[in-house]
Amino acid sequence: AQSVSQHNHHVILSEAASLELGCNYSYGGTVNLFWYVQYPGQHLQLLLKYFSGDPLVKGIKGFEAEFIKSKFSFNLRKPSVQWSDTAEYFCAVNTNAGKSTFGDGTTLTVKP
Amino acid sequence: KAGVTQTPRYLIKTRGQQVTLSCSPISGHRSVSWYQQTPGQGLQFLFEYFSETQRNKGNFPGRFSGRQFSNSRSEMNVSTLELGDSALYLCASSFSQSSYNEQFFGPGTRLTVL
Numbered sequence: 001a002q003s004v005s006q007h008n009h010h011v012i013l014s015e016a017a018s019l020e021l022g023c024n025y026s027y028g029g030t031v032n033l034f035w036y037v038q039y040p041g042q043h044l045q046l047l048l049k050y051f052s053g054d055p056l057v058k059g060i061k062g063f064e065a066e067f068i069k070s071k072f073s074f075n076l077r078k079p080s081v082q083w084s085d086t087a088e089y090f091c092a093v094n095t096n097a098g099k100s101t102f103g104d105g106t107t108l109t110v111k112p
Numbered sequence: 113k114a115g116v117t118q119t120p121r122y123l124i125k126t127r128g129q130q131v132t133l134s135c136s137p138i139s140g141h142r143s144v145s146w147y148q149q150t151p152g153q154g155l156q157f158l159f160e161y162f163s164e165t166q167r168n169k170g171n172f173p174g175r176f177s178g179r180q181f182s183n184s185r186s187e188m189n190v191s192t193l194e195l196g197d198s199a200l201y202l203c204a205s206s207f208s209q210s211s212y213n214e215q216f217f218g219p220g221t222r223l224t225v226l
Contacts, residue, residue: 034214043115044202044217090155099145099168100204100215102155 002027004093006103013081014111021076021106023091033074034092034100035065044090050074061085083112114139116205116218124224130191133221137184137205143167144186145215146178149200158201161186162209190223198225 007022025031035047048059055067065076074091091103117136125131137144145168146158157170161180178188184205190197200222204215 036217043219044204046214046216049214099157099160099170100155101157102147104154 002031002093002095002101004091004101004103006089006091006106008106009104010107010109012109012111015083016080017110019076019078019081019085019108021089021091021108023074023076023103024072025074025091025093025101026072027093027095029095032094033065033067034094035059035063035074035076036090036092036102037087038090038105039087047076047089081108081110083110086110116203116216118201118203118218118221120221121219122222122224124226125193126226127193127195129193130189131193131223133188133190133201133203133223135186135188135203135205135218137186137203138216141205141207141216142184143206143209143213144180144184145204145206146186146188147202147204148172149202149220150198155202158188167209193225195225198223 003026005024032051034049036044037047038044048057050057050067058064063078067074088105088107090105092100094100119134143162145160147155149155160168164180175191180186200220202220203218206213206215
């Protein structure tokens with residue numbers, strides 16, 4: 001069965017700092033990878049996704065992620081975070097239709 | 113386009129009772145998935161329905177069941193509630209069963225079991 005690991009449970013940064021959130025998955029076949037974000041009091045929403053092509057994908061709000069197949073990783077990055085990026089971030093793998101496997105999430109707190 | 117809606121938003125039940133949660137997907141979406149979100153376990157997949165058929169099932173006991181109607185609306189039922197069932201139950205819809213389709217999430221139903 002596939003699994004997803006997010007290495008950081010809680011990250012605290014100051015505004016303008018750079019962000020990298022780790023995500024590793026275990027699955028030997030073709031995967032589709034997603035990062036979702038849950039802002040305080042809001043729904044989970046898609047940040048970005050990868051399913052083929054350029055391993056560096058760009059999402060909303062200046063986020064990007066790089067798929068490294070050899071490392072089974074899909075790390076999320078942002079060069080300069082803002083206070084409004086405070087949220088919980090989830091990495092997810094989908095190999096089978098409507099069944100996504102999520103990591104435990106990383107809570108990001110950005111200090112103004 | 114209206115988003116995924118879930119009713120009710122909040123629910124308080126006592127142990128042993130049963131509960132039914134409802135989810136209306138985005139218009140045109142035919143796949144509906146359910147997840148349980150808890151602080152300790154993150155998002156755990158419950159099941160997925162497509163065209164009124166359960167296509168995938170997670171590792172939850174048989175007390176958790178669901179169904180999907182011809183208009184793609186879905187319901188989830190939990191019988192004989194236990195304290196550990198307290199959680200946020202999320203519904204997500206997607207256009208098709210393709211695994212590269214993103215899922216659109218509803219606001220969730222917060223279930224508290226006393």
